[in-house]
Amino acid sequence: MVSDFQIFTSLRYDPSLLQVHSNPAFTHANWNYNHASPFYMLDYHRDRMLRAALHWKWESAIESLSGEAGLQLLAESITANLPRKDEPARVRVDVSEDGKLIAVASTILSVPLARLFPTILDPPALDLSSGTVFEVVVDATDNVNPSEFTHYKTSKRQVYDQARKQAGITSPAIAREVLIVDSRDGSVMEGSISTPYFFREGRWVTPLVNKETNKDWHGGQDGTTRRWALERGLALEEVVPVETLVNGEDCWISNGVRGFIFGKVKLSP
Template identity: 50%
Template sequence: MADIFSLFTSLRYDPGLLEVPSKGIDYAGWNAANKSPFYMLDYHRDRMLRAATHWKWDEAINVLSGQKGLDTLTKLAGEFIGPSQETALRFKILVSRDGLVSFEKNNVAPVPTENLFPLRLPQPGAPSTSGEAKKTPCWTVAPDDLQTTASEYTHFKTTKREMYDSARERLAIAPTDEREVLLVNKHDGSVMEGSLFTPYFWRDGRWVTPPVHLSTGSGGQDGVSRRWALERGVAVEQAVPADSLTDGEECWISNGVRGFIAAVVRLQQ
């Protein structure tokens, strides 16, 4: 019997995003062109469509494809949230093999606009300047002490998340902790990604994030905030060996719910 799982993506719903078009943040992408409370919704649709295409889920492909698919997703998401939601939410979209779309929502903390759409990430040891992501709060990240085999389930975002859940359990990370675990590729010992966030490290005078191609990269997920950062030159792709991490080094993490967050590496003793 085939594994039963769904595709999903988690994004930020935030009424504050409705102001982005009027703030002149031209590089914001979807949120600059659309007066929408959904953070990078087009990229979230794209990632689910890529996954549906990979597994040849025809019904899901049909639901998600084209402008019609994006418009339908926008409409369904708005109807689920309702007109009276005034605070930010973590908003989860799930798509089944037969194209059924469902949603979940939870409260989430406020985030400054600069950390959702940074022009740059400040260098290690430097304060944030205008347009750069703010360095507070600051999380900690640590590499997992076991390595993970890359697979289609590490590269595409699905409800089969045992490898991520196990890594978090090994570090005893609770849902409310400001901590993240870095998965390490079993094949070459490189950093794959975080359990919930894309990591960025300062290497050779620039911010880099692991390449995620399933056969030639780390096998991690092509996250929406990662795509946004790469397309705008905020970071570039470069393999990051886990043994190159140093205790206390400054880094960044990002995802489609919390945007970009400053972090520091803490090696496990």
């Protein structure tokens, strides 16, 4: 039986990213296996989709995504569907069980490169006018159990869509994110479209995510920017009980389209 869902990822296309490969300020970026590219962490996006294909044993998808050829096919599929090549774009790439890649792109705003490749995660100083501050709220539905469909990013996103609707996030223009909570132990799993980071005991932490070999699922998705932050020591993995969140506390959220964004927790009264 053919699967009734697709693996997907959302990433940023941005011509300014071609500067990263040769800019000494971003030597920490380790850009796309050292290839100059206008795609934000393209290799990490490919890797996460390939891990999902391996999990479900989608042989054709594995073949499409593997090796340098898979990375090149991904880049070509996106490039062929860009509305404009001189402007940044949000790109969603779906991969089906038969290995077919479908890319859909839409224009988005520019952001500073330092927001895509930070060297540290620190709250802004006194002036917050230089960037959007997201309101970070907690999912009120409290009915999510971790599974393969929360660990891997697929088109089965009902729990995320429901949480966003409950939080009043009806448009990407709304500067709000909602935290998904594990109904079993009350820990933060992830954001609905982002990885969250919280300041605990002098360092930044992000919710613990189990490895693919552990079928006792814990946490949410092992996102691209999350992987990047962990590999560079910007944050550590740690279980984050929702009861430890404090109204008004500073946090960060990140994803493969917008990079790293400052936020503040807002708890219901």
